[in-house]
Amino acid sequence: MRARPFVLLGLLLAGCGTIGLELVSTDTGGFDPGPNPDTRDDTDADTDDSESQQESAPELTDFQLSERTADNTVHVSYDAFDLDGDLAGGTADLTLGGQNYTIDVPGDLDDYSPTGTSRFHVDGSHLEPGDTINGVMYLLDAAGHRSGTLTDSLTLEGSAYSITESGDTETSAQSLGVISLPATLEGNIYRAANDGYAYTGDMDWIELRVASSTPATFSLTWDATGSDYDLHLLVNGNTEAQSVSDGGTQPESFTRTLQPGTTYVVVVGGWTGSGGDYVLTIN
Numbered sequence: 001m002r003a004r005p006f007v008l009l010g011l012l013l014a015g016c017g018t019i020g021l022e023l024v025s026t027d028t029g030g031f032d033p034g035p036n037p038d039t040r041d042d043t044d045a046d047t048d049d050s051e052s053q054q055e056s057a058p059e060l061t062d063f064q065l066s067e068r069t070a071d072n073t074v075h076v077s078y079d080a081f082d083l084d085g086d087l088a089g090g091t092a093d094l095t096l097g098g099q100n101y102t103i104d105v106p107g108d109l110d111d112y113s114p115t116g117t118s119r120f121h122v123d124g125s126h127l128e129p130g131d132t133i134n135g136v137m138y139l140l141d142a143a144g145h146r147s148g149t150l151t152d153s154l155t156l157e158g159s160a161y162s163i164t165e166s167g168d169t170e171t172s173a174q175s176l177g178v179i180s181l182p183a184t185l186e187g188n189i190y191r192a193a194n195d196g197y198a199y200t201g202d203m204d205w206i207e208l209r210v211a212s213s214t215p216a217t218f219s220l221t222w223d224a225t226g227s228d229y230d231l232h233l234l235v236n237g238n239t240e241a242q243s244v245s246d247g248g249t250q251p252e253s254f255t256r257t258l259q260p261g262t263t264y265v266v267v268v269g270g271w272t273g274s275g276g277d278y279v280l281t282i283n
Helices: 037-054
Strands: 059-068 073-081 091-096 099-104 117-123 132-140 150-155 174-178 183-189 203-209 214-222 228-235 239-244 252-258 264-272 276-282
Touching: 059 132, 059 150, 059 276, 073 091, 073 132, 091 117, 183 203, 183 264, 214 228, 228 252, 264 276
Parallel strands: 174 203
Antiparallel strands: 059 073, 073 117, 091 099, 091 132, 132 150, 183 276, 203 264, 214 252, 214 276, 228 239, 228 264
């Protein structure tokens, strides 16, 4: 994890001659066996074993669904590892809400990483708010090797809080009032930058409260490939309660119990990379 201070205001057989030999045989049953079949077969077997050892199925290590209500899509993210490196050219196979999807790797992906989190979107316009949809996913690499299967479920909220560009500072934080969980917040970082110590690009400040004591998991994902966005939580204006800055790893998340009567400020900051949309789920 990158240690990063959070500033509210700034907010790696050569050399031998040939000797003629004469083989003399008689007509008493002698024969020439030719090349040694055992040696030939062993060589082929070793080659086959070596090739089979180099081929491996991809490993699907994480699979998560989240809702993107602004454009009626379901956001799918997964982590995978492929020892022989031939996942690209294969497919991600997904069953979601009773429908089957085959996503080309990397062709149909919004963001593909051979060793990290990859993401794509699925049209969710046929799904209804309040429905719980079950997802089942596995990967096939270019050689046809199949990964294990992972599952995830998502209850559709059908609405989201739109984070505007008016809350770019601590004093102008956008107030959502008392929110009900789970909640989805959708916003945009128009520029990500830093001076090595503090954010010099876009930061979104979001103020919220809850009606009752509840454990809440904050999870941030973003669309800009290769960018690094961070997530911070302040209590009563200026006390940092939680922070996560894991580089470009997604999602960035933490869990904290929220209390009634307390004002929380969530800060999404763009540290490096390009601007783009983000989704913050709190559930």
